[in-house]
Amino acid sequence: MATKTKKRAVAVILLVTMLAALMAACSGKNENGGASASGSAGAKGSESAKPSATAEPPVTLDWLAYNSYGQPDANAPLVQMVEKKFNAKFNVWYVDNQKWVDQLNVKFAAGEMPDVLQIREQIPKYVDNGILAPIPEEKIRELAPTYAATIDKYDPNLWNAVKYDGKIYGLPSINLAGDYPTVVLWRQDWLDNVGITKIPETLDEFEAALLKFRNDDPDKDGKKDTYGLSSFAIPFVMGAFGYPGNNASYVMKDGKITFAAIQPEMKDALTVLNKWYKEELIDPEFVTGENTGGYWADSQALYNGRIGLTGNGMFYQWRNELFGGEDQGGGQYQNFIKAQPGGKLTFGKPPVGPSGKSGTLQWGVNSTAVGITNKAAEDPRKLETLLKMLETTFTDYDYYMTVLRGNEGEDWKKVDDSGKVLILNQSTSVADFSKKGVQVFNIMNNPDFDKKADADLYKFADSKKTTGYPPVIAPAVDSYAKYAGDLYKLATETYIKIILGEQPVSSFDAFVAKFKANGGDEIEKDVNEAYNKMLGK
């Protein structure tokens, strides 16, 4: 008995000693570990900062305010240029762009955080966890007036999107592409073949054209193997009734946020779609989606000559106007042409519904905001440097083009006095650009400069611009995260069943009740409360 307890005691003592030694090792190396993550970047930074004339030592910024498609090289000339210009030292962080949120959240949990970062997570979550620091609006307007004015110009609501409890926690950014609705595309050669000269505009004209696509052999192969549309076109058909889409997205109705999927107008939209399905205008494969893999904007149904009307993508993907040189048009347009050598596409407009409504999906200009962490807030120079950098990208065109596109003369050149820019090495991948430090320090896109640089593209885009339904900028609420997945599924499945006729249109009312009862009402209540709170109402 005695030996047994003795044995046990020895074992316990051994174990305890070992664990103690271990803990000591952990805490001892703590600082080392933190620094090693970005050590090399730091070392290089200090070298280049030496020649700086200012008496003040350079401010160090742990930088994650970029799309990390690739890892920037710490001693790239571009990095050193920016460091010198703003008397700063950058530790550029790298997290895998695809696993951004996941990787970053592990780091947060381990107590690491950068100084400046893109906010890809819901702001309330970051604030509750003590990550984001508020940014005083006066400070923004004082140090980055041009930037602030640009935001005001595009959409003052963007300031609301970054608020929590009435305080601003991020610098809103603009996605210029989101200012343009998704496209409506017709196969021009099919329209020609069935004898339609005017691009359809109303819902009835759409139906007439699609009926011919189905029945009049538009591809002239003697087989009845063509349809009108597939899943990409459904949102703008619904748009003719006031709301695009069948998912769990919000719409603003009478100053209150609610769901598009449960609006009574959608019942009319489903009646039409069900009728079209019975008339065989809809490719039965719409159920599996028009995109069957690969890049999301690809429409295999269109490439295979099954349908003559599509959408969902953006103007730059489907651009069918060539700008000369080796330009071959948008990526999806190229795919289409390769698959259908004689095919022609034309941009149309979303159909106008019985009550005069019309529109396609639109992403909206709201893009990823940039915030600073509580760690960075300890040193006010960090925020000031960030704002100065931001203001420079909104005032200095050459600087902006350099941080966005690389070196003038090497990666791009101006083609005329207007500032229009030609990209010299088209083939360089985004990842390779990132290595050189390109697209790392622009913080966000400057829509005005983008339009200036890419004048041809935006002239084209403006000429094809139609009406769209931009999303409602609503604060994220927990109940949305909790229920939205299931509600999305419920809505999608119900819509598909109704279109297929597996469920009568009258079952729509039962669906609405189910949608509301299973979280719809709860989200609506929460999101409207949060919305008012965000605005400080």
Add this chain to the structure above:
Amino acid sequence: MKQRRMSDRLFSLVVYALLTGLALTIVLPMMQVLTISVSPLNVVNRYGFHFIPTAFDFSGYRQVFHKETIWTGYQNTLVRTILGTGITIVMTFLGAYPLSKRQLPNRAFWTGFVVLTMFFSGGLIPSYMLVKNIGLMNTVWSLVLPGAVSAFMLLIVRNFIAALPESLEESAKIDGANDLYILWKIVVPLSMPILATVALYAAVDHWNAWFDSMLYIQNEKKQVLQLILRKIIIDGTADPSTTGAADSMNAPTNSQAMKMAALVVTMLPIMCVYPFLQKYFVKGTLLGSVKG
């Protein structure tokens, strides 16, 4: 008699058909991957079977080989596989041999100390903090040390060594050989089959591992091949209107041919090597399961 022959022949037919069917479920998808990897875009997007290439376009391979990270990924995977397998063999043996000695003081306790780890883990975040705090982040050590020893493998090796005839060691002792000599000249050679098994399993695990690299390696050039492949496959599949991702105009997109080419490039070494190693695996599986 004749009737039996008939039924036997029918039976044979069914057997061959079923086995051929199984082989086809493996071979056909591989052929499809291979075909897509060398096909031009218009063929890729065409509906229908794609088992045999009808037109050739090697741009997918060019894109893959142009990617620096594929090469660094290969290198990193090789390094971690060799280093990690070496560490695993040594450590597993170091643990298994003492625990195989029945007279070892508190043997049950020390065995239990090892076995218990099969059932509990502190979770991802504490593990991450540990790796970070002991300074392993962004090094190959973060890939080879945390999983160096599997308790299960250690037990299998322990059981194997314990089952070796004791008399060999004893007679060597009588001949005056010292412990180290016995260990090196008798125990190690006799344990070779089971250690080879451990090595093969560890090597396959290391070659295929990616999650640790995703967590612990923040330098793209130090990431392993599987992770690079995962990135290539996933790029551009998510619709920004549903994911809310930032401006997609500059986002990278990979053609299906490139994705499939990357798959082929990743698979090829394994496909070339495993047929020659399979007999060791077969042996190892039996050693492991019979003794386990």
Add this chain to the structure above:
Amino acid sequence: MIRRYYAYRYFFLMLLPVVAYFALFHYAPIYGVLMAFQDFRVLKGISGSEFVGMKHFRELFSGLYFVPVLKNTLIINAYKLLFGFPAPIVLALLINEVMRPAFKRIVQTISYLPHFLSWIVLSGIVIEALSPSRGPINIALMELGMKPVFFLADTDWFRTVLVSTAVWKNVGFSAIIYLAAIAGISGDMYEAAEVDGIGRLQKMYYITLPSIAPVIVIMLILTSGSIINDDFDQIFNLINANVSSVGDVISTYTYSEGIAKMNYSYAAAVGLFKNVAALVAVLSANFIARRFSDNTIL
């Protein structure tokens, strides 16, 4: 006592790095389970976060999502066991009936291949092979005038995909042990059967199968212990938002809650629950195994 340790000092010297390894990489992080009983906040860390007792465990069963996830896990694993367990036995029996050695070797070699490939590679292959526009199954369906199925995005099919690809990956390799058991059957019995004029199917049923029955029983018990352990690598690489309602299992759910959604404490509670459940499952399997034979896991 100390003298006994001294006598074995060299053995302990060998054991030391291994014990240190387990202490460091397996025991030290266990303090992380504390998170499950806290409201973990990033800025405060484990030492500073507030303790909330069993709050997150109550949420497990009152909340909306954990119970469906647990259900998914059990259903998927049960199907994997139901189909994945007999498959290699059948395969071994079939291979045993092949008389041509070359055919036998080729089929076996091919059948091992998926076992050696990672789920990242396999998911790439599976996604391509099940594509609605290029996948052989879908093309065949369309040729027959039926609608193609987006297997990976269809809630009715996703579990079938998970189960069948898991079986497909492992069937060849798992058959090895049964083939070995079959090889160990004495030839006398077959010869005796031959004399009695028994057909091949009967031989398989009356001789081969009963002879390997003990191995089958052991393997069954051993595998059933892993009913709660899902295959993270497989599901993480194949799942998408469309099918998460039927495909999300404990490990992927823990990952998405704890890492992607920052519900660190809740995820820790899920993880802890799973660990305990797994322990219970393995221990009971081991207990049963011990009663049937001396083959045990531990």
